[in-house]
Amino acid sequence: MKKALVALAIALGSTAVLADKPAVTVVLNAQSPMTQGMAMVLANQMQEQGAQVDILLCDQAGDLALKGAGGEALKPNNVTPAQLLDGALKKGATASVCALYLPNSGKQAEDLKEGIKPAKPADMGAALLEPNRKVIGF
Numbered sequence: 001m002k003k004a005l006v007a008l009a010i011a012l013g014s015t016a017v018l019a020d021k022p023a024v025t026v027v028l029n030a031q032s033p034m035t036q037g038m039a040m041v042l043a044n045q046m047q048e049q050g051a052q053v054d055i056l057l058c059d060q061a062g063d064l065a066l067k068g069a070g071g072e073a074l075k076p077n078n079v080t081p082a083q084l085l086d087g088a089l090k091k092g093a094t095a096s097v098c099a100l101y102l103p104n105s106g107k108q109a110e111d112l113k114e115g116i117k118p119a120k121p122a123d124m125g126a127a128l129l130e131p132n133r134k135v136i137g138f
Helices: 002-019 033-048 059-065 081-090 101-105 121-128
Strands: 023-028 052-057 094-097 134-137
Touching: 023 033, 023 121, 033 052, 033 059, 033 081, 052 059, 052 081, 059 081, 059 094, 059 101, 081 094
Parallel strands: 023 052, 023 134, 052 094
Antiparallel strands: none
């Protein structure tokens, strides 16, 4: 019985920690490499400061989600926005492309990096309406 109570307490404690993690959605649709880079730098910084970051890529920013995405390396760290996105994903961020990206870009779901999927409008709308979620657009 004690073991079951301890396990329950640990499970509830870890759930409480996750619930306290601030939720942030970064909506990125800018074409500019500097704007894309700044959005990804800030997404990474928010993660390092304890936030759960979800990234929605729309319009030409959706190209960052493609396998083999390149782009212009930005100073001072000489990394591309796509590399910054990869770093955020490795640290636990989620990313999706907006529902309009694939059908209007001529790309397919299999062209996307592993773990990135098309967003479902109903799910995204519900997430954006969460009372404690911050939504930041670039």
